Amino acid sequence: MSETCANIIAKQLKNKPNSVLGFATGSTPVGTYKKLAENKTDFSKAKTFNLDEYCGLTKTHPQSYHKFMMDNLFNHVNINKKNINLPNGTAKDFNKECKNYENLIKKSGGIDLRVLGVGGNGHIGFNEPDSVFHNLTHQITLTPETIDANKRFFEKVEDVPKTALSMGIKTIMQAKQIVLIAGADKKQVIERLKYEVVDPRFPVSILHYHPNCTVIFAKNI
Numbered sequence: 001m002s003e004t005c006a007n008i009i010a011k012q013l014k015n016k017p018n019s020v021l022g023f024a025t026g027s028t029p030v031g032t033y034k035k036l037a038e039n040k041t042d043f044s045k046a047k048t049f050n051l052d053e054y055c056g057l058t059k060t061h062p063q064s065y066h067k068f069m070m071d072n073l074f075n076h077v078n079i080n081k082k083n084i085n086l087p088n089g090t091a092k093d094f095n096k097e098c099k100n101y102e103n104l105i106k107k108s109g110g111i112d113l114r115v116l117g118v119g120g121n122g123h124i125g126f127n128e129p130d131s132v133f134h135n136l137t138h139q140i141t142l143t144p145e146t147i148d149a150n151k152r153f154f155e156k157v158e159d160v161p162k163t164a165l166s167m168g169i170k171t172i173m174q175a176k177q178i179v180l181i182a183g184a185d186k187k188q189v190i191e192r193l194k195y196e197v198v199d200p201r202f203p204v205s206i207l208h209y210h211p212n213c214t215v216i217f218a219k220n221i
């Protein structure tokens with residue numbers, strides 16, 4: 001899964017060195033990022049926009065998504081640090097920050113290739129079940145389910161932030177190409193995705209409507 005995804009990203013960068021890439025955090029893409037670093041994939045002209053960031057965590061907080069991306073990918077490839085974008089979880093005005101983030105994506109020409117993981121409940125980014133499909137980047141209240149799933153990264157469950165800034169489903173769908181990666185732990189999600197119709201109660205199902213979306217499963221699914 002990681003190798004296939006890393007190869008798709010490398011091919012994209014080879015064809016268009018100044019590609020705009022969308023990245024995700026979480027455990028699923030870690031192997032992909034490792035491969036990209038190992039293969040010395042050329043990011044010198046690339047620009048990136050991550051999906052989301054927790055509200056209230058500084059860029060250097062051990063559990064911030066910014067720090068995750070630096071540790072797992074950006075510190076190991078030749079990306080120009082000025083070309084790295086994540087929503088600012090400590091912005092004074094979150095609405096303004098979200099609008100600004102959307103404008104930056106637009107100004108960059110839009111996302112060429114977006115990597116996605118999926119939550120056990122079908123969330124993409126932090127777009128939880130029952131999210132509307134037309135949302136752009138916005139502040140989101142995390143569900144108890146997601147807080148529970150993410151507590152493994154924090155000392156205690158109370159430390160998990162309650163809100164996050166996340167690209168909306170519309171922002172995600174605007175990417176020209178999407179690659180969804182899912183490990184063996186997402187077997188049920190992928191089964192549901194295969195057979196269920198598009199339904200806001202299962203946000204990842206919207207990908208059925210994307211004209212250029214690839215789903216990559218781990219080998220043992």
Ligand code: F6R
Nearest residue numbers: 024025026027028117118119125
């Ligand atoms: C991460 C993100 C989330 C994760 C999802 C799966 O930026 O937006 O939607 O992709 O929660 O997480 P893992 O890969 O840890 O199972």
